[in-house]
Amino acid sequence: MPPARIPGRRFVTIILFIEQVLNGIQFGVMLFLMAAGLTLVFGVMGLINLAHGSLYMVGAFAAAAVATATGSFLLAIAAALAAAAAAGAIVEIVVIRRLYARDHLDQVLATFALILIFSEGVRWIFGSFPLYLDIPAYLSGPVSLPGGIEYPRYRLALIGVGLSIAAGLFWLISRTRLGVRIRAGESDREMIAALGVDISRLYTVVFALGAALAGLAGALVGAIQSVQVGMGEPVLILAFVVIVIGGIGSIKGALIGSILVGLTDTLGGVLLPEVFRLFMDNSAASSTGAALASMLIYILMAVVLVWRPQGLFGGTA
Amino acid sequence: MTDPVLATYGLTKRFGAVTACDGVNLDLRAGEIHAVIGPNGAGKTTLIQQICGTLSPDAGRIEFLGHDVTATGAQARARAGLARTFQISALAMDDTVLQNATLGALGARGGAFGMLRKALDDNNLRSVAMAALDRVGLADLATMRTAELSHGQRRQLEVAVALALAPRAFVMDEPMAGMGAEGSHRMTAFLDGLRAEAPILLVEHDMDAVFALADRLSVLVYGKIIATGTRDEIRADRAVRKAYLGEDA
Amino acid sequence: MSREGLINAALLAGLVAIPLWAWAGDEPFTITLATRVAILALAGVGLNIALGLGGLVSLGHAAFFGIGGYAMGILASHAQAYDPIMESPILIEGTKLMPVIWIIAIVAAALAAVVIGALSLRTSGVYFIMITLAFGQMFYFFSISWPAYGGEDGLSIYLRNDFPGLNTLDPIQFFAICMVLLLLALWFNARLAQSPFGLALGAARQAPRRVETVGLSPFRLRLVAFVISGAITGLAGALFADLNRFVSPAMFSWQTSGEIIVLIILGGVGRLCGPVAGAALFITLEHFLGELSEFWHIYLGLLLLAVVLFARGGIIGLLAGRAATHD
Numbered sequence: 001m002p003p004a005r006i007p008g009r010r011f012v013t014i015i016l017f018i019e020q021v022l023n024g025i026q027f028g029v030m031l032f033l034m035a036a037g038l039t040l041v042f043g044v045m046g047l048i049n050l051a052h053g054s055l056y057m058v059g060a061f062a063a064a065a066v067a068t069a070t071g072s073f074l075l076a077i078a079a080a081l082a083a084a085a086a087a088g089a090i091v092e093i094v095v096i097r098r099l100y101a102r103d104h105l106d107q108v109l110a111t112f113a114l115i116l117i118f119s120e121g122v123r124w125i126f127g128s129f130p131l132y133l134d135i136p137a138y139l140s141g142p143v144s145l146p147g148g149i150e151y152p153r154y155r156l157a158l159i160g161v162g163l164s165i166a167a168g169l170f171w172l173i174s175r176t177r178l179g180v181r182i183r184a185g186e187s188d189r190e191m192i193a194a195l196g197v198d199i200s201r202l203y204t205v206v207f208a209l210g211a212a213l214a215g216l217a218g219a220l221v222g223a224i225q226s227v228q229v230g231m232g233e234p235v236l237i238l239a240f241v242v243i244v245i246g247g248i249g250s251i252k253g254a255l256i257g258s259i260l261v262g263l264t265d266t267l268g269g270v271l272l273p274e275v276f277r278l279f280m281d282n283s284a285a286s287s288t289g290a291a292l293a294s295m296l297i298y299i300l301m302a303v304v305l306v307w308r309p310q311g312l313f314g315g316t317a
Numbered sequence: 318m319t320d321p322v323l324a325t326y327g328l329t330k331r332f333g334a335v336t337a338c339d340g341v342n343l344d345l346r347a348g349e350i351h352a353v354i355g356p357n358g359a360g361k362t363t364l365i366q367q368i369c370g371t372l373s374p375d376a377g378r379i380e381f382l383g384h385d386v387t388a389t390g391a392q393a394r395a396r397a398g399l400a401r402t403f404q405i406s407a408l409a410m411d412d413t414v415l416q417n418a419t420l421g422a423l424g425a426r427g428g429a430f431g432m433l434r435k436a437l438d439d440n441n442l443r444s445v446a447m448a449a450l451d452r453v454g455l456a457d458l459a460t461m462r463t464a465e466l467s468h469g470q471r472r473q474l475e476v477a478v479a480l481a482l483a484p485r486a487f488v489m490d491e492p493m494a495g496m497g498a499e500g501s502h503r504m505t506a507f508l509d510g511l512r513a514e515a516p517i518l519l520v521e522h523d524m525d526a527v528f529a530l531a532d533r534l535s536v537l538v539y540g541k542i543i544a545t546g547t548r549d550e551i552r553a554d555r556a557v558r559k560a561y562l563g564e565d566a
Numbered sequence: 567m568s569r570e571g572l573i574n575a576a577l578l579a580g581l582v583a584i585p586l587w588a589w590a591g592d593e594p595f596t597i598t599l600a601t602r603v604a605i606l607a608l609a610g611v612g613l614n615i616a617l618g619l620g621g622l623v624s625l626g627h628a629a630f631f632g633i634g635g636y637a638m639g640i641l642a643s644h645a646q647a648y649d650p651i652m653e654s655p656i657l658i659e660g661t662k663l664m665p666v667i668w669i670i671a672i673v674a675a676a677l678a679a680v681v682i683g684a685l686s687l688r689t690s691g692v693y694f695i696m697i698t699l700a701f702g703q704m705f706y707f708f709s710i711s712w713p714a715y716g717g718e719d720g721l722s723i724y725l726r727n728d729f730p731g732l733n734t735l736d737p738i739q740f741f742a743i744c745m746v747l748l749l750l751a752l753w754f755n756a757r758l759a760q761s762p763f764g765l766a767l768g769a770a771r772q773a774p775r776r777v778e779t780v781g782l783s784p785f786r787l788r789l790v791a792f793v794i795s796g797a798i799t800g801l802a803g804a805l806f807a808d809l810n811r812f813v814s815p816a817m818f819s820w821q822t823s824g825e826i827i828v829l830i831i832l833g834g835v836g837r838l839c840g841p842v843a844g845a846a847l848f849i850t851l852e853h854f855l856g857e858l859s860e861f862w863h864i865y866l867g868l869l870l871l872a873v874v875l876f877a878r879g880g881i882i883g884l885l886a887g888r889a890a891t892h893d
Contacts, residue, residue, distance in 0.1 A: 095875075108623060109874045113871040113874065115824075116867030117864055117867035123861065233820060237703045240699060241700045244696055244697055294704075294707035298700055298703070305686075310689075369779065391778050391779065392783050395779050395780055407773040408776060412768060416769075420777070421780050423765065423780065424780025424781040427781070432757065433754075435760045439762070482781070
């Protein structure tokens, strides 16, 4: 590497870059929690669920409410998991299971209706003002990483939690009885029903599991953003992008797609304006860079579509 | 002898360890019905899919009307005059019988670009479609919804759509499947007359029909053609008797 | 005339009669509501060509609606500021003339539909739904982060654009413009459905293998349908922006895509006047339920859920019975 003229500045830039990579991974693993549930539900039940973002929101609100009442972050997270899983199970039993045999249009509409009901219901209960969920003291503040990088402890914890859950999911799918049933359900419904597995209970469990993951993501992210109605849908759509990139039904695809999307979005937002600064004046570069950065993940999706329409890890569509 | 209308040379397709189509050489000559028979799982559907362009072979070559079409897509082969009928009817069930036949006529015309004129007001399209329906005996049912047709009538409509294309060769996948004895008889009589118009590559399970119709037969077993010949030659062929009847050679 | 034909005639007559009656009674707000119905119905007619005829569940039609809106906003804002859009290499000025704006909105939406369609139609089913939704969202975020035309705040137009010979600020006259465009689109849709193209497109929805084996390309048929569909929805977007004299990223939002689909479903999928019936119901609900409760979307959600689970044919399905074949 040639010696830089201003070594200090270059050093700072590299630190900034590493921070952004970590931010991208953190964003990616949270997306994974959403995408994993969606892709499981699609893989096993063949259902496209637009209301998955609502479960994310339910998790965040449950966490904010319990944190306000008890002051305990761990209780808040537990509440998010429980509330989202319960909401998921109820919705599955009342509405979703009527949709498995329907076409995708019906699934889209019914789950769109669920979004309306969830969003307005939550607005009714909590009002329109955003709630805030505080990061607990033991997770706040920066942590020093090797190389003199200071990084928020909480975000690092999110990366840890996300990756552990990913590992747990891989274990669940490949090593447990539930996992065997899930994989069997993906390939042959009649067969596992014939083997005496209660398929409707399996579906409820899978749906509730996906819901719990979404609720957890909502609560964890809720502590660094605000908790408000409508917070789930943008994340839902990003999770769709992840699934399109990773391939439907593939947990591995969801993980790699999530990290790719997380990194692309985060690094694009930082780097693109810098790139434009090379040949534009400062303000034009920031606005052009920011506008293009906002499109970057969709361009990534388009590229994958041209290259592999069935996604990186999808079977032949 | 004139060149065959349709021919395959060394056509090979593997799915993993299974060779579903193993060096198949097959030709269809003008004016004939060439039947492909074989036990279930012999690879007949795989063969048809490759010939019609919905599946690409791993090796080998397909020629149609003297052109190498191995790399051409299904639509281009259809436009060149290769008409296929399906084993399981592929018809627009909500549309009328006439509308389905008109689709064939549109294909013969080479495109569906008109947007403001009614398809059924177009006399050319309509007459082609009606003529095709008339020939298979469905003219009276032209305005009926396709979903209301009986199984056998749907098979007839499949053939009518292919006829409306005015093709140079037919590839028919079990046109008699699920038909009653009478329907099967009528279809046999109809196909008998059709060969003069365009040769037919016929895949069929109904052996009465096959032996009544076919000028030549090929027997496909485990992806390989074990014999090709006239009816009498096939009846006498030892390999065929072995494959079908388990007789020792 | 078939039963569905009678219902359609009654529906359209009602949509014309109500604003005329309101005009006589000097109730401009009712006229505005009817104008909204006409414009949303037009957007729905656009989507219905892809959805009803082509079977393409696009959840990204907000992209085209928004592009139409911004086409109007950009042209009109430059015109009202006497500031050309571009000076070199050629001079392009803004305009306040509706017909010009419409053409540009249609062309811009169609171009976007070519690109989005060519990419999305490489897939089908759930993938198609997710991808169209994602592309819609791309436009949404782009409009927010592009500061030149108002960014997040959107763009206001002081005066409604002009139509030669008409006073567009008069609600009834603007309604007439929108209604005529809606009728033209419905006429076009009806012709299209029975045309050779419509026949082939419908067959591609029901039996794509068959369409391939007669030598036609389902992909091309669908792409053309998607482009026509996007163009009509783009025109509706330009009118919608003109009605409000305001465009904002909200036009690009996924909710907009959802609402356009919902009004088709409420009316009846694949029915010629389904979008009209659906838009009328949607606006009526919004108006009356909105007065009853701040949280009227809950009732809309419950109604939609009931229609999807129990009344597949929508309003027109309930009134007219099973869909007739297009003959």
